[in-house]
Amino acid sequence: xxxxxxxxxxxxxxxxxxxxxxxxxxxxxxxxxxxxxxxxxxxxxxxxxxxxxxxxxxxxxxxxxxxxxxxxxxxxxxxxxxxxxxxxxxxxxxxxxxxxxxxxxxxxxxxxxxxxxxxxxxxxxxxxxxxxxxxxxxxxxxxxxxxxxxxxxxxxxxxxxxxxxxxxxxxxxxxxxxxxxxxxxxxxxxxxxxxxxxxxxxxxxxxxxxxxxxxxxxxxxxxxxxxxxxxxxxxxxxxxxxxxxxxxxxxxxxxxxxxxxxxxxxxxxxxxxxxxxxxxxxxxxxxxxxxxxxxxxxxxxxxxxxxxxxxxxxxxxxxxxxxxxxxxxxxxxxxxxxxxxxxxxxxxxxxxxxxxxxxxxxxxxxxxx
Ligand code: SF4
Numbered sequence: 001x002x003x004x005x006x007x008x009x010x011x012x013x014x015x016x017x018x019x020x021x022x023x024x025x026x027x028x029x030x031x032x033x034x035x036x037x038x039x040x041x042x043x044x045x046x047x048x049x050x051x052x053x054x055x056x057x058x059x060x061x062x063x064x065x066x067x068x069x070x071x072x073x074x075x076x077x078x079x080x081x082x083x084x085x086x087x088x089x090x091x092x093x094x095x096x097x098x099x100x101x102x103x104x105x106x107x108x109x110x111x112x113x114x115x116x117x118x119x120x121x122x123x124x125x126x127x128x129x130x131x132x133x134x135x136x137x138x139x140x141x142x143x144x145x146x147x148x149x150x151x152x153x154x155x156x157x158x159x160x161x162x163x164x165x166x167x168x169x170x171x172x173x174x175x176x177x178x179x180x181x182x183x184x185x186x187x188x189x190x191x192x193x194x195x196x197x198x199x200x201x202x203x204x205x206x207x208x209x210x211x212x213x214x215x216x217x218x219x220x221x222x223x224x225x226x227x228x229x230x231x232x233x234x235x236x237x238x239x240x241x242x243x244x245x246x247x248x249x250x251x252x253x254x255x256x257x258x259x260x261x262x263x264x265x266x267x268x269x270x271x272x273x274x275x276x277x278x279x280x281x282x283x284x285x286x287x288x289x290x291x292x293x294x295x296x297x298x299x300x301x302x303x304x305x306x307x308x309x310x311x312x313x314x315x316x317x318x319x320x321x322x323x324x325x326x327x328x329x330x331x332x333x334x335x336x337x338x339x340x341x342x343x344x345x346x347x348x349x350x351x352x353x354x355x356x357x358x359x360x361x362x363x364x365x366x367x368x369x
Contacts, residue, residue: 015328015330015331016330016331016334017330017333017334022330022333024329027329027330027333028053028329030333031057031329031332031333031336032057034333034336034337034340035057035336037340038078038336038339038340040076041076041077041078041339042076042078042079042080042336042339043059043060043071043074043076043078043079043080044057044058044059044060044080044082044332045058045059045060045061045062045067045068045070045071045079045080045081045082045083045091046058046060046061046067046082046083047061047062047063047064047067047081047082047083047084047087047324048061048062048063048274048278048295048297048298048301049083049295049297049298049321049324050082050083050297050324050327051297051325051328052297052301053328053329054082054327054328054329054332055082055297055301057082057332058082062275063161063163063273063274063275064083064086064087064090064142064143064161065090065142065161066275067081067083067087067091068087068090068091068093068094068095069094071091071094071095071099072091072094072095072096076099077098077099077100078099078100078102078339078344079091079095079099079100079101079102080102080104080332080335080336080339081101081102081103081348082104082327082332083103083108083324083327084103084108084109084110084113084321084323084324085103085106085108085109085110085113085145085348086110086113086142086143086144086145086146088101088102088103088348089145089146089348089350089358090142090146090149090358090362091348092348092349092350092355093146093149093350093355093358093359093362094359094362100344100347101347101348101349102335102339102344102345102346102347102348103327103346103348104327104331104332104334104335104346105326105327105328105331105346106346107323107326108323108324108326108327109323110143110231110323111231111232111233111323112141112143112144112183112184112229112230112231112232112259113143113144113145113183115183115227115228115229115230116144116145116148116182116183116207116227116229117145117147117148118145118147118148118150118151120207121148121151121182122151123207124180124205124207124212124227125138125151125155125180127211127212128180128205128212128219128225131216131219131220132178132216132219132220134176134177134178134220135175135176135177135178136176136177136178136179136180136225137155137156137157137172137173137175137176137178137179137180138151138152138155138157138172138179138180138181138182139152139157139158139159139160139168139169139172139179139180139181139182140152140157140159140160140181140182140183140361141159141160141161141162141165141181141182141183141184141187141188142159142160142161143183143184143231144182144183146350146351146354146355146358147354148182148183149354149357149358149361149362150353150354150355150356150357150358150361151357152361153356153357153358153359153360153361153364154357154360156175157172157180157361157364158171158172158361158364158365158368159358159361159362159364159365160365161273161365162187162257162258162259162272162273162274163272163273163275163276164365164368164369165187165188165191165258166191166194166195167368167369168365168368169181169188169191169192169195170195171368173223177223178222178223178224178225179192179223179224179225180205180225180227181224181225181226181227182226182227182229183227183229184227184229184230184231184259185204185226185227185228185229185230186230186231186234186258186259186260186261186262186265187258187259188202188224188226188227189202189224189226189262190258190260190262190265190271191258192224193262197223197224199262201221201222201223201224202222202223202224202225202226203218203219203222203224203225203226204225204226204227204228205225205226205227205228206228207227207228208228230259230261231259233259233295233319233320233321234256234257234259234260234261234293234294234319235260235261236315236317236319237256237260237261237264237293237314237315237319238263238264238315239263239264239266239267241264241293241314241315241316242254242256242264242267242268242291242293242314243267245291245314249289251289252289252290252291253269253270253284253288253289253290253291254267254268254269254270254290254291254292254293254314255268255269255270255271255272255277255280255281255290255291255292255293256268256270256271256292256293256294256314257271257272257273257274257277257293257294258271258272258273260293264293268293274294274298277292277294277298277302278298278302281302281306281309281311282306284309286308286309287308287309288309288310289309289310290309290310290311290312291312291313291314292311292312292313292314293313293314293315294319295319295320295321295324296313296318296319296320297320297321297324299311299312299313
């Protein structure tokens with residue numbers, strides 16, 4: 001098995017159930033047993049990017065928003081979210097107070113979400129709003145901490161997903177003259193460009209530079225201010241890979257996620273959210289050759305589900321989300337055991353005030369969808 005945790009990382013990430021106590025096979029056997037015992041109490045959610053040995057235990061599979069929404073209508077007291085931290089927070093915000101949301105490994109974060117924190121956004125907002133009289137409307141991609149969702153709720157903005165980004169950005173630009181989009185510069189840039197906004201109307205705010213690296217003049221001139229964040233997984237795809245695939249076989253259809261950079265999206269045949277990619281793969285006729293620019297677990301699962309099509313990763317390096325990978329069977333089993341004892345571990349509880357602001361921003365998005 002691929003071992004991503006070596007040296008210091010391995011020491012910090014010792015499994016909660018040791019290999020001396022249970023072999024890998026015994027872990028899986030015990031999980032099936034406990035899951036059956038807890039079937040009225042536990043709902044297991046599995047994000048598309050999880051490994052097969054985790055996804056097999058998922059009662060529901062999907063993207064982060066769909067999972068959180070579906071969970072809110074199912075009457076089970078415990079929700080185990082096999083995903084990353086911001087997804088478990090969103091599930092906690094959207095589900096009733098008496099439900100307990102668990103993230104099997106609290107170290108399962110998201111590199112993109114970590115590229116913007118509340119303090120940085122507050123300070124950027126103060127600077128940006130001091131530079132212009134025009135109204136700036138904030139929109140955050142759902143891949144961020146709850147404190148940022150709360151920020152947009154407090155400033156009459158909205159959340160978006162990769163499926164509805166265009167609709168939400170259109171709405172935001174109807175509310176004001178400028179858009180502040182965070183934390184993913186690529187989703188923001190790709191979406192705005194598709195809407196007809198020129199690259200020369202967009203600037204990137206880098207919180208590591210004084211004033212984000214932007215002069216007041218640049219801010220006054222811009223229609224769209226993009227936060228500098230990005231997904232480390234989708235950064236692994238390049239336009240050169242698209243060209244290489246097309247040169248080898250021009251009939252290969254290339255579909256990428258809009259978290260990929262602008263030149264990759266431009267070079268690809270089409271781009272869209274995880275749900276869009278799944279639908280397109282379903283729609284394309286038997287015999288199609290498809291190269292996909294998104295996380296490798298989803299690509300592999302699509303390849304297995306469509307043996308009549310040739311489905312490969314766009315990248316030869318098989319881009320894997322290492323933080324999603326932190327949710328391993330031993331961590332999931334530890335969560336199950338703790339629930340069985342009614343002493344849940346790794347509970348995600350969003351502060352009430354933050355949850356209220358976030359909910360407002362989520363409701364704005366849902367009202368637009
Ligand atoms: S794939 Fe990228 S955006 Fe999604 S959880 Fe992993 S690091 Fe975050």
